[in-house]
Amino acid sequence: MLTSTVEDYLKALQRLGGRSDLVSFGRIAVALGVTSGTVTTMMKHLGDSGLVDYLPRRGARLTEAGQLAAMKVIRRHRLAELFLVDVLGMEMSEVHPEAEILEHALSDRLTDLIDQYLGHPAYDPHGSPIPDRSGAIRETSLKPIIERAEGGRYHLIRLTRTDQAFIDWLASFGITVGGDVGLAKRDLITGIVTLETAGGRRIQIGEAAAAALLVE
């Protein structure tokens, strides 16, 4: 069993360096809010445990075992966030600190039950992909519609805004999660985005609001 401190270090390593990049100890120290001496000590320890490759004075990278452990923490974090928002109705803004705790508290069994309850979701409320049990991320790319090509038609997976007025307004044009929506035009000067509904109708919306529509 890994301590929650160790899990935090692995998660930071994964976030900063992914599966294979070397991460400098200074960056880890800043990310976790500890001193660099503390990081050195911990990295040696994690090196001995086989969770990271520790390269003196150069940095560290996750090993296969470290990567798996990190992805499990991330899976628990994202499933927790989605559960809190979709089932318990928490606001997205308040969900992160809760998930920071729950990611260390959920057993494998409980994590799987939550996963099942939510229908094996692919994305968390922020649109970040949720790793599966094996630590893998299904390769589909969810992005805000404003990062897509103009003229395209996309599948709306998630709204990162939770206020009912916004959701209702979109719904009044037939734009709902699970349905389709097109990007007709994005005006970089004015910051106005023109969406096209499934019925071919065009509506205008600000860039910031459009960024809340995650599509694939």
Add this chain to the structure above:
Amino acid sequence: MLTSTVEDYLKALQRLGGRSDLVSFGRIAVALGVTSGTVTTMMKHLGDSGLVDYLPRRGARLTEAGQLAAMKVIRRHRLAELFLVDVLGMEMSEVHPEAEILEHALSDRLTDLIDQYLGHPAYDPHGSPIPDRSGAIRETSLKPIIERAEGGRYHLIRLTRTDQAFIDWLASFGITVGGDVGLAKRDLITGIVTLETAGGRRIQIGEAAAAALLVE
């Protein structure tokens, strides 16, 4: 913020001594599986923190503040158990260790959301009362029907067996959670309990099975 270790000590103190009884350090040591020296150290510390009254060589009892903290831990534990069983479909037998962890991981906010989601329940899956936000327990007495008086008619609040066959069998006689059931007779010799359904029909059932019917 209390550490989870401190919360475990407070919970043990509450379980062993309630609101006001002195608990000897030996009993605490056995309950928590630590040595008595460890208990002495911790009790002095809790005494300094104002959570317990520490009486050297005699024992300790919860203060008002300690009692409140203990009840909050118990509330989180029992709400977690109920949530795991009723919402996520866990077996009652596997729920306790999960709740031992979650009781230290749920924030006040999250606890209240779970409470609300479950409809402010009064009892956990084992029939133990769930303290409210203020740490108080609503005074109604839930007990197995076999501990009730013969000839009485009671309100079935909970079944502590979760196997569908048993639940269906009871339902086939019109005995369901939320409904009424009477205790016609309890034969101490044979161990056979005779229940009376709402419709006046009599059915026989073993003592152990009858103990799963919690009524008030």
Add this chain to the structure above:
DNA sequence: AATTTGACTTTGATGACTCGAAATTGATGA
């Protein structure tokens, strides 16, 4: 009153995690 007994307390140590500050290292630029 002296002894025994059992419970409690003290002491010195450990492991996990952290800090701050001093020492070291390796690359860079003069």
Add this chain to the structure above:
DNA sequence: TCATCAATTTCGAGTCATCAAAGTCAAATT
């Protein structure tokens, strides 16, 4: 080549929770 500098490592120390073992106390027994 050599001084400098930023990053890393080492070192001494502190907190929390724990243990084992030795010490102390008070009540019960003789």
